[in-house]
Amino acid sequence: xxxxxxxxxxxxxxxxxxxxxxxxxxxxxxxxxxxxxxxxxxxxxxxxxxxxxxxxxxxxxxxxxxxxxxxxxxxxxxxxxxxxxxxxxxxxxxxxxxxxxxxxxxxxxxxxx
Amino acid sequence: xxxxxxxxxxxxxxxxxxxxxxxxxxxxxxxxxxxxxxxxxxxxxxxxxxxxxxxxxxxxxxxxxxxxxxxxxxxxxxxxxxxxxxxxxxxxxxxxxxxxxxxxxxxxx
Numbered sequence: 001x002x003x004x005x006x007x008x009x010x011x012x013x014x015x016x017x018x019x020x021x022x023x024x025x026x027x028x029x030x031x032x033x034x035x036x037x038x039x040x041x042x043x044x045x046x047x048x049x050x051x052x053x054x055x056x057x058x059x060x061x062x063x064x065x066x067x068x069x070x071x072x073x074x075x076x077x078x079x080x081x082x083x084x085x086x087x088x089x090x091x092x093x094x095x096x097x098x099x100x101x102x103x104x105x106x107x108x109x110x111x112x113x
Numbered sequence: 114x115x116x117x118x119x120x121x122x123x124x125x126x127x128x129x130x131x132x133x134x135x136x137x138x139x140x141x142x143x144x145x146x147x148x149x150x151x152x153x154x155x156x157x158x159x160x161x162x163x164x165x166x167x168x169x170x171x172x173x174x175x176x177x178x179x180x181x182x183x184x185x186x187x188x189x190x191x192x193x194x195x196x197x198x199x200x201x202x203x204x205x206x207x208x209x210x211x212x213x214x215x216x217x218x219x220x221x222x
Contacts, residue, residue, distance in 0.1 A: 002155065033210075042214035043156075043201065056208040090155055099210045100144050104155040 003027065004093050006105035014113055018079040021108045025072055025093030031055070032074040033094070033102060034066055038087040049074055050097040081112045117213035119202050124219045131189040133216045135202030138183065142204040145178060147187045150199045150215065159187070159200070194220050 003026035013019055025032050034046040036059075045058035049068035060066075063081075068074045078085060088109050092102040119135040137145065143164050148156040162169045162176045162185075169176045175188040189196055199215040 002157070004155075035212075043212040045209045045211070048209065058209055092156075099205050099208060101146075101158065101161060102210065103158060104148075106155040 002103040002105065004091060004103050004105035006089075006091050006108050008108060009106065010109045010111070012111045012113065013081060015081055015083060017081050017112075018077065019081065019110065021076040021078070021089050021091075021110075023074045023076070023091030023093075023105060025074070025091075026103055029093035029095050029103075030072060031094045031097060031099075031102075032068055032072070033092040033099070034060075034074070034076050035090040035092065036087045037090060037107070043090070046076070048099065055097060056099075078110070083112050086110055086112045117202055117204055117211050119200075119213040119216050121214065122217050122219065124221055125192050126221045127192060127194060129192055131187075131192045131196065131218055133187045133189075133200050133202075133218065135185045135187075135213055136183055137185060137202070137204040137211075139204055139206040139211070140180070140183065142206060144205045145176075145185050146201075146203040146210070147174075147176065147185075148201040148203060148212075150201065152198075156201060189218075192218075192220060196220060 005024040030051045037043045046060040048056040066076045088107045090107045092104045094102045125131040146161040147159045173190045177186045201215045202213040
């Protein structure tokens with residue numbers, strides 16, 4: 001158990017809908033990272049928050065947004081969903097602001113039908 | 114550009130050593146990592162190496178780093194069926210971590 005909690009484990013929804021994925025980092029970690037894992041693209045970095053502030057952006061679509069709350073949990077919002085958004089979404093956390101050792105949650109599997 | 118390359122598949126007989134190779138691009142990477150992903154699970158940090166090291170050993174795992182060639186390898190001694198998984202190589206690059214596409218390790222009886 002990495003100490004990073006992601007909910008829900010599975011999500012099935014329809015095209016055009018909006019969903020929210022939630023992540024609680026390990027106790028004491030201030031950074032949260034979001035990744036998308038798909039068969040063809042591998043593991044893609046989406047966004048990084050440190051202590052409530054956006055720190056770095058990767059290949060995140062404009063339809064996607066994230067935030068980190070004062071209690072350090074984070075939410076990834078995916079809107080206007082398309083079939084191609086079906087993937088595993090991982091959250092990871094680390095102690096400081098720099099992208100060093102990260103611990104991953106078990107992921108949320110999103111299926112867009 | 115940023116890219117971490119690794120072969121997609123490796124088959125090894127149980128009891129033999131597995132060697133998974135990776136090449137990376139960012140010569141200023143401070144950390145290089147190996148993660149393991151079992152079916153239906155998240156990524157588990159296996160080991161990491163600082164860029165100023167050449168080798169790191171941790172029980173059955175040995176990591177070798179060749180900075181000149183930007184080559185990283187993971188050796189698993191006495192490979193067991195429980196080692197069957199996808200292994201991801203990753204490097205820090207600026208303000209993010211870049212992952213390879215993963216090497217699927219298949220164990221032959």
